[in-house]
Amino acid sequence: MPVHNQIAPGELEEVRRFINTWSIPNQTRIETDELPHWASDPQAWARELSPCPLQSADHLDTLLELRLALRKTCASHDHDSEALNIWFDKVPLSAFIESIKGLTHMRLKPAQRTYTGHILAIVANAISSGEWSRLKTCGDCQWAFYDHTRNGNKRWCGMSKGGPDGRACGTIAKVTAFRMRAAGKAG
Numbered sequence: 001m002p003v004h005n006q007i008a009p010g011e012l013e014e015v016r017r018f019i020n021t022w023s024i025p026n027q028t029r030i031e032t033d034e035l036p037h038w039a040s041d042p043q044a045w046a047r048e049l050s051p052c053p054l055q056s057a058d059h060l061d062t063l064l065e066l067r068l069a070l071r072k073t074c075a076s077h078d079h080d081s082e083a084l085n086i087w088f089d090k091v092p093l094s095a096f097i098e099s100i101k102g103l104t105h106m107r108l109k110p111a112q113r114t115y116t117g118h119i120l121a122i123v124a125n126a127i128s129s130g131e132w133s134r135l136k137t138c139g140d141c142q143w144a145f146y147d148h149t150r151n152g153n154k155r156w157c158g159m160s161k162g163g164p165d166g167r168a169c170g171t172i173a174k175v176t177a178f179r180m181r182a183a184g185k186a187g
């Protein structure tokens with residue numbers, strides 16, 4: 001597994017990609033929003049984001065609001081549930097049972113076939129499995145990444161510029177903390 005693996009397990013990766021349609025690319029450092037472009041191009045949508053196509057109920061305004069709510073929750077992983085509860089109130093999901101290796105799991109799926117419902121069902125299932133709290137946004141660049149660390153306390157997308165999406169986020173904070181500790185020892 002590469003050091004900079006940020007990819008979320010299973011369908012949760014679709015949510016990570018959706019969140020990262022807004023980003024601040026390392027190269028330009030300018031806020032970029034790919035969502036309006038991809039939402040208007042079904043082929044790009046399927047290639048870049050999800051096998052679930054947009055439906056007529058998935059207005060761009062709705063998608064932008066949903067992305068904001070997901071970003072808000074991922075940024076404050078003491079799990080500010082309010083932003084998501086508004087969506088679970090608004091978009092109906094239905095329950096079903098799935099048997100995996102002899103174990104029975106309760107799962108959720110969208111009650112109506114929309115991309116918005118598809119994303120919310122993935123989030124709901126990730127909350128049940130405990131994976132949701134590991135989907136985070138970087139404290140520096142806001143990039144969404146999946147925290148694969150053992151204790152799940154990663155706060156930045158990458159600690160060096162290595163790797164395909166590597167940034168130096170968090171490095172300055174780490175250096176400052178190290179210097180403060182070193183200064184403390186010296187004094």
Ligand SMILES: [Zn+2]
Pocket residue numbers: 138139140141142143156157158167169
């Ligand atoms: Zn970052």
